[in-house]
Amino acid sequence: MQGISKGRSIANIGGLDSAPPKSNEGLRGLTKIILLKGLSAKARYVHFKKSLPVTPKSVTLSTRLGLKNALLTFSTEEDCSRAFDVLESFTYDGRKPLVMFVRPRATVSRMITTRPASTKFCLDVTNIPFFITLDRLKSVFPKAEAILMRCRKDGKFKGSCIAVFKSQSDYDEAEAACKEEIVEGRRLLCSQATSEDCNKLLEEYRSGPSKEDREGLQIKLFNLPYGVKKEEIKKAFPRARNIFLPQDKKGNPTGWELFTTIIAILTFKTKVICQAALARAQNTKFQGRRLRAEINGEKIFLYVLHLSTVCVANFLSG
The missing domain is CATH 3.30.70.330 (RRM (RNA recognition motif) domain)
Incomplete structure (x- = not known):
């Protein structure tokens, strides 16, 4: 990796040396x-x-x-x-x-918003200390297009990841540096990962936690103004652990184009916090628009909204 001198510990990169x-x-x-x-x-x-x-x-x-x-x-x-x-x-x-x-294991968020352009250059890294977070791994592998941390069923870090790179040169540079570095007394182990391995892990990220694991921990927000930023949503819902804005293949937010609005999925730590956020959403406005919200997984509202959309479309078509 560029800028890493020989013999320098990986723990000195991106603040890892400040860890206890x-x-x-x-x-x-x-x-x-x-x-x-x-x-x-x-x-x-x-x-x-x-x-x-x-x-x-x-x-x-x-x-x-x-x-x-x-x-x-x-x-x-x-x-x-x-x-x-x-x-x-x-x-x-x-x-x-x-x-x-x-130290406690890091918690892994399995939501990924942008899929890597290619999974041809993938580095499988193991023997990583369990407490290391995604932000720290990004500082260790600054040229990685994506870093996919493996996690247990409870969402805790397993101590290994796949780093995805855009080019062969970026991959070679990261592999050479990785083999010589030690983190918190552990020597990182690395090997080439296949596209199949990477794509399989990507699918786990896109699917996120199982429905049973996340039931009652997520709310879905409707009627958000098109173009709203995650920072704005976070300001209104500061206890959200993750904010996911679904995107289409072109990277545009998905929603209801007829009404120029989008949706967002917010994840919370406990059901109590999630229920409080649901109540808060009912009294929250964005750019003059009153939000609608539901516990993610409940289908009634989506069905009603679908019927409304069909009726409007039929009316406009004459």
């Missing part, structure tokens, strides 16, 4: 999560939680290499720091686990 160091003490006061590694394989949730000398907000057990790991989440950074000191002397079923501060 991975050591336990370096993360003290900066995270609410503790990982206990190397617990007995016999560990069971209820018994293990009762045996803890601390009271976490949540406990998650997982199995790796025949042993159990526990992820403990606390209400505040201060509670987490105090718990760490207590857990350093904790033993369970005759084993003393390794106690580590960890």
Whole structure:
């Protein structure tokens, strides 16, 4: 990649060097999560939680290499720091686990507004720290036309991505730099991804989360003025986690051309926030237009609007 000197860590690019160091003490006061590694394989949730000398907000057990790991989440950074000191002397079923501060996995938004022009030059990057965000990856791969982060069913980052480039030279430059760089003690691993792999991941992005996962978390706004910007919508709905403006193949907003309006889909963190936004939308105007809104997935309003459009079209045609 252009502008990267040999031997310079990728962590120094785009602000990655400002991230807290991975050591336990370096993360003290900066995270609410503790990982206990190397617990007995016999560990069971209820018994293990009762045996803890601390009271976490949540406990998650997982199995790796025949042993159990526990992820403990606390209400505040201060509670987490105090718990760490207590857990350093904790033993369970005759084993003393390794106690580590960890940062939460980044959340991946699987909505993509612009499809790359080509998927010929794709770089598959793995072994990325789980907390790295899309903005940071963009600074690491500034010439990438798109960066597609893989995620779990819950939307959390898996630690790998596909970076899409416009040309062979951009791809070669990124691959050469990637192979020599280390992020937070991890050496990035990269290989060429096929167009088939990239297109498959693109389809996952375009479909977004499953209907079951996003049910009750999205609202669809109607009657937005043609040409409205995401920034304007964000100002009216500041708690929206994602704002999606559907586009046609030419990149133009989709909507109802007869009324010169467009639609937008807003995603929120919880159903409570989503319902509050729905109520807010009913009293919101854009450029004199009163918005209409519904929970995304409800079909009644679309059907009524379709009938209205058909009636108007029939009337105009005489």
